[in-house]
Amino acid sequence: MKEKNPWHTPVTIIITVIGVIAIVALVTVAVLQNMPLLQKYKYGIVLDAGSSHTSLYIYEWPAEKDNNTGRVEQKHSCTVDGPGISSYASAPPKAGESLRACMREAEEWVPKKRHHETPLYLGATAGMRLLDMENKVVSDKVFEAVKGALEKSPFSYQGARLLKGQEEGAFGWVTVNYLDDRLKQGLETTGALDLGGASTQISFVSDNYDGSESPSNSVTFRLYGNDYTLYTHSFLCYGKDQAQRIRLAEHTQSGPKIVADPCSHPGYSETKKYSVLYDSPCVSDRKPQGAPETFDHTGTGNFQECQEVVKKVFNFTKCKYSQCSFNGVFQPILQGPFGAFSAYYFVMDFLNLTDTSITLEDVKEKLKLYCATPWSQIVQQHPKTKPKYLAEYCFSGTYILTLLIDGYNFTSVSYSDIRFIKKIKGSDAGWTLGYMLNLTNMIPAEAPDTPPLPYAGYVSIVTIIAVLIFILFLVSVRPLWPHCSKQQQIV
Numbered sequence: 256m257k258e259k260n261p262w263h264t265p266v267t268i269i270i271t272v273i274g275v276i277a278i279v280a281l282v283t284v285a286v287l288q289n290m291p292l293l294q295k296y297k298y299g300i301v302l303d304a305g306s307s308h309t310s311l312y313i314y315e316w317p318a319e320k321d322n323n324t325g326r327v328e329q330k331h332s333c334t335v336d337g338p339g340i341s342s343y344a345s346a347p348p349k350a351g352e353s354l355r356a357c358m359r360e361a362e363e364w365v366p367k368k369r370h371h372e373t374p375l376y377l378g379a380t381a382g383m384r385l386l387d388m389e390n391k392v393v394s395d396k397v398f399e400a401v402k403g404a405l406e407k408s409p410f411s412y413q414g415a416r417l418l419k420g421q422e423e424g425a426f427g428w429v430t431v432n433y434l435d436d437r438l439k440q441g442l443e444t445t446g447a448l449d450l451g452g453a454s455t456q457i458s459f460v461s462d463n464y465d466g467s468e469s470p471s472n473s474v475t476f477r478l479y480g481n482d483y484t485l486y487t488h489s490f491l492c493y494g495k496d497q498a499q500r501i502r503l504a505e506h507t508q509s510g511p512k513i514v515a516d517p518c519s520h521p522g523y524s525e526t527k528k529y530s531v532l533y534d535s536p537c538v539s540d541r542k543p544q545g546a547p548e549t550f551d552h553t554g555t556g557n558f559q560e561c562q563e564v565v566k567k568v569f570n571f572t573k574c575k576y577s578q579c580s581f582n583g584v585f586q587p588i589l590q591g592p593f594g595a596f597s598a599y600y601f602v603m604d605f606l607n608l609t610d611t612s613i614t615l616e617d618v619k620e621k622l623k624l625y626c627a628t629p630w631s632q633i634v635q636q637h638p639k640t641k642p643k644y645l646a647e648y649c650f651s652g653t654y655i656l657t658l659l660i661d662g663y664n665f666t667s668v669s670y671s672d673i674r675f676i677k678k679i680k681g682s683d684a685g686w687t688l689g690y691m692l693n694l695t696n697m698i699p700a701e702a703p704d705t706p707p708l709p710y711a712g713y714v715s716i717v718t719i720i721a722v723l724i725f726i727l728f729l730v731s732v733r734p735l736w737p738h739c740s741k742q743q744q745i746v
């Protein structure tokens with residue numbers, strides 16, 4: 256006699272099949288109903304009109320998440336050919352024309368159907384701040400020219416304006432901390448060090464700063480449910496191009512024909528015009544009287560002497576606060592870590608000094624060797640680097656160290672808290688992303704509500720519950736099973 260398997264009866268087979276189909280249907284409906292929709296994206300464009308050049312950034316984020324939860328990322332960037340818009344003071348319409356090629360690139364990168372709803376902003380920084388101080392009528396004409404060019408684009412033009420130094424510093428800080436996911440998670444924040452051509456910014460949160468001392472340096476934010484009191488300061492004229500002018504102005508006060516410069520390589524020699532050197536509000540009041548039209552800028556390549564002349568750019572004597580950085584500007588005790596970007600990165604990357612585990616003493620030693628290298632050898636070793644940049648890396652490296660150590664009071668210990676960065680997770684570090692996030696209200700003041708379960712967890716729980724229900728069902732219909740008792744079926 257052969258025992259028949261009790262499961263092999265028509266009733267149990269039918270129940271099982273129906274049950275399995277029901278479970279599959281239940282899970283499929285639940286999963287499909289809650290599946291993330293096919294990803295669609297939205298875009299935003301910001302033009303950074305800096306003193307030395309203009310860059311265009313395109314940002315992208317998931318369309319259904321622009322209610323503050325989606326991650327904004329840089330999709331593309333374009334460097335405008337030519338100098339910064341402030342250099343078009345003598346021909347303002349050209350400032351508008353200069354943006355054309357990058358605007359066309361933007362039209363290709365942003366899907367056509369999104370053009371009309373893509374916000375477009377232009378923010379001008381220290382170059383235009385200086386032009387505005389020098390000649391407001393001309394700076395307004397430059398703005399009119401860029402506005403005219405941007406209004407013609409198919410994007411939703413939202414304005415071109417001069418950014419305050421404080422905004423530049425604060426939005427750079429927002430960018431770095433947003434990209435590092437520190438704001439959403441409420442983690443300790445990273446300070447931001449930004450070095451441009453005409454200004455430099457320092458921004459950080461310090462436990463010792465509540466905004467009461469020197470309130471003009473404080474910016475408060477409430478982001479994702481956390482309150483931040485940020486210390487920020489922008490030093491106009493302390494970007495590396497203007498600092499170079501101030502330094503050379505020190506050298507040339509008496510209007511000599513030959514300037515022997517310790518911050519340029521031995522063998523370097525270039526004839527320069529006094530009128531060009533002094534053509535900036537940062538130095539115009541120091542213009543030597545009766546100087547010849549030109550001077551010969553020659554190099555001696557001496558790092559120690561370079562440090563001495565660079566230090567003279569800063570005023571360390573007066574401070575009416577509990578503590579200062581330089582020029583009588585209040586600065587609370589540094590609190591790291593710090594991200595240093597823009598020219599900090601360009602210069603330290605060129606000099607192979609982005610690794611801050613290298614001790615400060617070694618950094619100085621390397622810079623000493625670099626500055627002493629003959630100009631002919633430098634040119635030979637870097638045939639692809641722009642001669643203007645190449646001629647200045649000895650000065651720029653020395654300036655960065657002096658600014659950080661003598662200016663901001665970094666020590667040989669806290670120097671290692673600095674990270675020289677260009678990008679964070681594919682997006683450039685700089686003020687533009689923070690500016691756009693602010694203007695589009697993409698960072699909420701309060702923490703956004705999150706679903707109690709992630710999608711994968713939700714699917715697993717639905718599946719487990721469905722299987723349990725089915726098992727319970729099978730157990731409950733057990734009396735219907737033919738010969739489910741201990742009886743054995745006799746075939």
Ligand SMILES: Nc1ccn([C@@H]2O[C@H](COP(=O)(O)OP(=O)(O)OP(=O)(O)O)[C@@H](O)[C@H]2O)c(=O)n1
Nearest residue numbers: 305306307308380381451452453454597598601
């Ligand atoms: N490979 C490079 C690229 C740029 N630079 C220098 O870096 C500075 C430009 O930095 P950036 O942040 O782009 O400045 P801007 O936005 O033009 O200036 P600002 O913010 O002061 O308006 C300039 O001095 C430029 O000479 C450099 O030394 N090496």
